[in-house]
Amino acid sequence: MRKSKSRSKARLAASAGLTTGAVGAALLVAPTAALAAVSVTPPVVAPGDSVTIVDTDATFANGSNATASRVQILTSPGTTAPVCAATISTTSTTILAAEQAQTTSSTSAKSVTFKLPSGATAGTNGQVKKYVACVYDYAAGTTARQGNQNGYTINVGTPAVLNTPIGLSGGGNTVNVTTSTNVFANVPTIGAQFIAAGECASTYGTPVANLATTVSKTADNAVNLVVPAGVVSTTAAPAKYSLCFYNGTAGTSALITGSSYSAGYLTLSQGTGPWQGGNAINITSPNPFLAGVDDPGVTFEAAECAATYTAARNASVIEPVSAPRKVTNSRLAVTVPAPLYADQTAFNTALGSNMSLPWNLCVYAGTTNASSALIASHPYRVTTVQTSAGVTPKAGPALGGSLITVTGTAFPTTAGAITATLGGTPLTDITPISTTAFTARTPRHAPASNVSLVVTTAAGSHTLNSAFSYTSAVVANPKTAPNTRPIDVIINGVGFEGAPWSNTVTTGAHIFLTQGNYNNATVDALGTPRRANAPVADCNNVLVLSDTELVCRVDLTKRLNALGTAVLSGAPKYNAGITSVTGSRVIIGDGNPAFTQEDVGKAIIDPASTPKIPTGTVISAVISSTEAVMSNPASGVLSADDTIVIASTNSRVVPGIGTTNADDDITAPASTFTNADQGLYIAGPGIADATTITSQTGGTAAVLSANASATATVRAVVSSPNIAVPEGSYNLQYVSNAALNAVHTDTSYVQSAISSASTFTVSAF
8 A cells, every 4th residue: 555654745856847757757756845834725715714724843633623723813913922822812802713623633733724703804895804823722631822823824805716726837828817806996006926835925025036927907806817937846746826916016015815826747638527537638748748658657646646656446546447548758648537436426425515526637657556656747626517407598599699597507606617609609708606507698600490508617518409599580770761762771690691682572582571470381362372471571682791791772662562472563443432431440342443451551542622531541451352441530421433542652632634535645734744753653534444654744744554435624643653561560581582481391491580679660751
């Protein structure tokens, strides 16, 4: 068996540092001086947490809890030696009793661990407040002081969390630092220095060369720093440093927070892994630490790596099942062995309230028992690999930005410890809530259904299949326009560059204006196959600016027909034998011509000199081919012989039109016509259906596209050849294929979802 004393010796390499495996191993076996006589860890301890004092010049009483060394915390320590009383004092507001004080089981204990009492609090914004801990012997039946007569300085505050807390010897890497309180608030200049194997000094002082570094403040609780070149390791084991932060860079600047940092010669591809083992680790170094080593030995050890290799498998030493693989002189691959935990319950018992358990990866110059020397080591932790159980909501727009909540187990709660992808694209703004949930923002992603969520932590990755669907969505700007002219609209979405855009409304990709949700599934309307919900208008002439942005033009003066296949004709419907009664909005026709759903939104005009239908009235609903509803009630009785006209809302009544039987020439009062009337429809007694004005002369005469059937002076209606999109609320939707029934026949069919961002309002002005 391995001698326990081998673990207590410090193993230092040559002053030049760790070189090659064979040479380095020879330099590491000689015992040298121990670490500093006194250390207090962590450098900054949170209120209510535990702190450990190591004093190699002291021997603390053995035991735990009530039978262990007693620790008292002085809130206002004096400056006269000895600071600590010779025996235990009576507790008070200035003398606090520590909780759960205990020492090691060794007969020559050099450390004592205790929990801070509730009265030991941090300073402003969680910055450091100093206390002194005094240790006494109570287990031996006395209350005599032990250890340093002036006690041990305890820095109580909000500890800094480092990402990552270990790096390569020689620095150069960036460390992200966060705190749970705004420790750096009102601190414009932050001083930072690394202190080797020692405690954080109370003031900045004069840092050792190459151990101070520049700090970049990113928030009141976050900074970044580059590890300086002086942070090095000269031993097989990583060298430990205290990283200390101050409220400036003057010599008197006070300590505000700190943490522990280590520098070593190895980098692990995975510093934390599942307690079940089985994961592969890539071990690399900038130095050829395996030079001259053909058969490296590797163990995972619960305590400090031993000086020599031991072929063992017990509660504290585990060998890999498969032999380590030397890839190069500076690279080693190994599979983590299964630790000695029978099951999850057994591991949870060992884990207690911790997030993970510490082990060490130890690399030796060979596999000869008790003689192959240690050449390098690195901390390694085991934990429960997180699982993902669900995502809420389960769908969101492909544009991204949706806030989702991921539930599961064993999530780390440290900021930056979780990364995740959804459909292969990284989530952003990941915020831990607890060990069972975190929130995040979805990224932009091409529309897709049932994509996988992959959550990765230091413990490994877990995949949840069919976790989320990216629904196609668009954002329109502007969101309103009049139905009197065309307008350009900016559309934001995803996947525009590869879309097959078309100006033919039955093929290719389109941005459609729809009432309700567009549906191109086939329905049979009176023997005519048609879309279940066809578009109202087409935003065409698409100009793609990027994969996520385009400009299209929608002409709201031109409405599509009920089939959505062409622009709706504005030809007026004249003299349909329409009747109604005073005060009623219902009109009855003779079915010749019949009412259709295309009539909704059209103007209904009474050209009589005293009209019984108010100006501006439109058809608001069609009940059947012979029954419809007007937007305004009739002001009188409509008889079947009244010449009612259904036409575009862009219409006007023109009195005094003179027609001649079998002649296409008409006359009119002065200034009746202009050149703008050419191509407009005209309807009235003796004028054939779908007749248009082909030309005009002097405003008093015009030529029609068909001969009149009577000689008379009539009141006619002149109207636009197009029907405007009715006022109201619509949606702009992206459609990847406008063909009939494409939703069922095109396996790659995509249609954007309706959202508040895609709504569009059509107004009359």
